[in-house]
Amino acid sequence: MIPIQSAINKVTADALTASEFAAWPQRYVTGLEITEDDQGNPIEPFKVAVDKLLQAEDPQAKFGQFEAASLSNYCDLVGLLLQHLSSISRTPSYYFLVNGGPPPSGEAIISSEAGLVAKVRERMLYFGESWEQVIRLCFAIKGDKRAKEFAMETVWRDPEYRTEAQHIDALLKLQQLNVPEEQLWSDAGYTPSQISTFRAMRKEDAKAAAEIQKLGPKPEQAGPAAGNAPSEAKAARMAHKPPQGNSGNASRKIHEMK
Structure with missing residues (x-):
């Protein structure tokens, strides 16, 4: 990337030189007699300013102006070199403000930063x-x-751009893989001191919940009501009761015939 950066510096220097000597419109006049001083040096016929008027008595005199040198060619060349620099360095082009246009969307940012994130992860290693x-x-x-x-292990911040909703959703999916909560807190961006505070707060919450459970009403024990429980004698009669239906009538008639 150094040669490309050197070329950008050279083109920028050329643009500054052109802006100094050729970026202003050059005026000219023809058919005008130029007077000289006592030493033979030409005398400037006009003092050009905003409030000055150019006037020539000679009818053959003509005024004109050369167009100023355009600096857009230098800008286009610098933009082209920046595109090459972006491609080689795996840096998103909008970091260099190349091509202008509206800012990229969230999905476009993730796609364009894939190469940069991969390079950063390699450096982190x-x-x-x-x-x-x-x-x-x-x-x-x-x-x-x-x-x-x-x-010892160096803990780096996640270099990938993600919204907070996407980040938390990914952590919830990791929780389903039985990843420890402290690791999830660390991946969420909380500092070790905050995680230590979380553990203390969890203990306080558990103590408060236990105290509330002690002060609350006792749950009633489920069981059959005394009035609804059938007695043993009634249960015995129900057991000897003949079955209902045709089979019971037939057995009763056979018993009476006997």
Whole structure:
């Protein structure tokens, strides 16, 4: 990317030079006699200003103006170089304000930043180990025993752009995979001190719920009512009662015939 950046710097310098010497309209006049001073130097015939009027008595005199040099060619070339720089560096083009137009939508931002996010995750893998070495060196200078803590891990912020609703929805899906709550809190962006406060608040909530449960009304024990329970004698009579229907009538008639 350095050669492309050098080309951008060169084109920008050319544009500044052109704006200094050729970006103003150049006026001219023909058919006008130029007078000279005592030393033979030409005398400027007009002092051009906003409140000045150009006048020539010679009928052959003509006034005109050359067009100013356009700087748009330099801008187009810089824009083209920026597009190459964006493609090679995997940086979204709207970061450089190239092509103008309306701002991209949420889905377009996620799609255009895919290459940049992949590059950032790659840097996180190697820079994380470097920062761990720095922290161990700091502990060694302080004489802290954590200087030999090789299980240290650098925790990076999520580089991917996501809305809060998308982020929380992804965490809820991870909860269904039995991911621990503290890990979910950490992925949600809460600091370790906030997570420690959450644990203390959860304990206080559990204590308050237990106290409310003790002060509340006792649930009634379910059981059959005394008046509705059939007696043993009634249950025995019901057991010896002949079955209803034709089969019962037939058996009663056979008993009477006997």
